Amino acid sequence: MNASAERQAALDEELLDLGPGLDARAAHGYASGHGRGGPASKRVVVGYGFWIFLLSDIIIFATLFATYAVLAGATAGGPRSQDLFHPGSVAAETALLLASSFMCGMATLAVERRNQSWTQVALLLTGLLGAGFLALEIREFASLIGRGYGPSRSAFLSAFFTLVGCHGLHVTAGLLWLGTMMAQFLAKGFRQNIRHRYLCFSLFWHTLDIIWVAIFNLVYLVGTTPYV
Amino acid sequence: MSEPSRTVDGGTHPPEGPLFGEQRSLSASVLTYVYGLALAILLTVASFWAAHTELIYGPSVPMAIAVFAVAQMGIHLVFFLHITTAPDNTNNVLALAFGLLIAGLVVFGSLWIMQHLNTNLMPVPPQALP
Numbered sequence: 001m002n003a004s005a006e007r008q009a010a011l012d013e014e015l016l017d018l019g020p021g022l023d024a025r026a027a028h029g030y031a032s033g034h035g036r037g038g039p040a041s042k043r044v045v046v047g048y049g050f051w052i053f054l055l056s057d058i059i060i061f062a063t064l065f066a067t068y069a070v071l072a073g074a075t076a077g078g079p080r081s082q083d084l085f086h087p088g089s090v091a092a093e094t095a096l097l098l099a100s101s102f103m104c105g106m107a108t109l110a111v112e113r114r115n116q117s118w119t120q121v122a123l124l125l126t127g128l129l130g131a132g133f134l135a136l137e138i139r140e141f142a143s144l145i146g147r148g149y150g151p152s153r154s155a156f157l158s159a160f161f162t163l164v165g166c167h168g169l170h171v172t173a174g175l176l177w178l179g180t181m182m183a184q185f186l187a188k189g190f191r192q193n194i195r196h197r198y199l200c201f202s203l204f205w206h207t208l209d210i211i212w213v214a215i216f217n218l219v220y221l222v223g224t225t226p227y228v
Numbered sequence: 229m230s231e232p233s234r235t236v237d238g239g240t241h242p243p244e245g246p247l248f249g250e251q252r253s254l255s256a257s258v259l260t261y262v263y264g265l266a267l268a269i270l271l272t273v274a275s276f277w278a279a280h281t282e283l284i285y286g287p288s289v290p291m292a293i294a295v296f297a298v299a300q301m302g303i304h305l306v307f308f309l310h311i312t313t314a315p316d317n318t319n320n321v322l323a324l325a326f327g328l329l330i331a332g333l334v335v336f337g338s339l340w341i342m343q344h345l346n347t348n349l350m351p352v353p354p355q356a357l358p
Contacts, residue, residue, distance in 0.1 A: 040316070043247065048319050055327030062331035066338035087276060098268055101308055105261040109254060112246045199247045206308040210301050213272075217297035221279040222290045 043196060050200040054207045057170075061211050064163040065218065072223065074155035081156070081223035084149065090220040093136045094212065097171075100129035101209040108202050114190040120182060126205070127178045130171055137168050160219065167215060170208050177201050248310035264307025271300040 040048075072081060107122035141161070144150065151161035181201050184194050246252070275296040278284060284292050305311045311320055 044316050048323070051320050052323055055323055058327055059330050059334065062334045063338075066335045069335070069339055070342040087279065091276060094272055098265070098272070101304070102261060102265045105264075105308055106258070108247055109257050109261075112257075113254065195247065202247070203309060206304060209308070210304045213297055213300050213304065217275055217293050221275055221293050225279055225289050225293075227287050227289055 042192070043199065046196045047199055047203065050203055054203060058207070058211070061163075061166070061214075064159075064166060065214065068159040068163045068219065071155040071159040076154040076156075078154040078157065079149055081160075081219070082226065084144065085220050085224050087220065087224065089136060089140060090216050093133050094216050096129050096133040096136070097209050097212050100126050100133065101206055103129060104202055104205045108198075111185075111190065111195060111198055116185065116189075119185055123178060123182050123185075127175055127182075130175055130178070130205075134168060134171055134175070137164070137171075141165070141168075164215060164219065167208065167211055170211075174201075174205055174208060177204070260307060264303055267303045267307070268300055271296050271303065275300070 103122050103126040107119055107126055110118035110122050141164075144157075149157055151158045178201065181194075181198055184197070188194050246257075275293050278289055278292045278296060281289075305324070311317060311324060313321070
C-alpha cells in the first residue's frame, strides 16, 4: 500500500466516524464536499452544469432589465407604464406561475418516489397552470398591440415587449420540455438519465418563476407607482 | 439502499434517492414546499400592498417593493431550487454569487452610466423633436 492509498484509507475511516449519514456516502465514493470521498455523484455534477447555464440565462435577463430600466421613461409621447398596466391581471399571472412552480415541486417529490401516476398528474397540473399564465400574457400583448401600443410605438414599449416576451418564450420552451418529460417518464420509466433530465427541467421551471418575480415587481408594481 | 447499482460509466453509486439534498419523509418534504409557497404568497401580497398603500412614505415605495422582491427571490432559491449551505451545494452557491455579481454590475452599471449621459446631454431643441 503506497502513501496516497494509505492517506485515502485514513480519510475514509475518518469519514466513517462522522456518523450514519456520511458513512454510506464514503463507502460508495460519494463526495461529501471539500474534496473528500472521491468525485461528486453524477446527479450533483449534472445539477451544477445546468445551474451554470441558468445563471448565464439570468445574466441575459439582467441586460434586458437594465435596458428596460434605462428606457422606461423614453415614451416618445406615447403611453407611460402608469397608463398601461393594471395590477389585477398581473396578480392572476403571478398566482398561476407560483402555483405552477409549487406543483413542479410536488412532481419532484413524486419522481423521487418513482410514482408514475402522481408524477404524471403533478406534471400535467404544472403544465396547465403554466399554459394559463401564458394565455393571460398573450391576451395582454394582443390587447396592447390592438390599441396601437406595439413594440414599435416607443423605446419604452420595445424594451417592455423584449423583456416580458423573452420570459414568455422561456415559458413556452419550458412547456414543450415538460411535455417531453411526461412522455419520457411514461415510455422509459424512472431511469437515472431521465431523472437527471427532470432535475434540469425542475431547476429551469423554478428559475423562470424567480425571473417573473423580478418582472412583476419592477415592471408592473414599481412601474405603476407615481414616484418613478 | 444496500446494493450499489452499476451505472453506464462503470462507476458505482448507491441507487439515487432524492434529486435534491438528503432523503427525508414525504410529509417533511411536502411541508418544506408548503412553507416556501406560504412565504412566497406573503411576500407577493406585501409587494402588491406596498404599491398601493398610503402608509409608506411615497418616494420610498419603489425601494420597499425592491426589498420584498429580493426577499421573495431568496425564498424561491432556498425552498424551490434548494440552494442551501449543504456541502454538496458549495459550488452552486459560489456560482450563484458570481452570477449575482455580474448581474449587479450590468444593471447598476448601466443605470449609473445612462443617468450621467442623460444629465450631461444638451437639451433637445423643440424643432428637433418628431
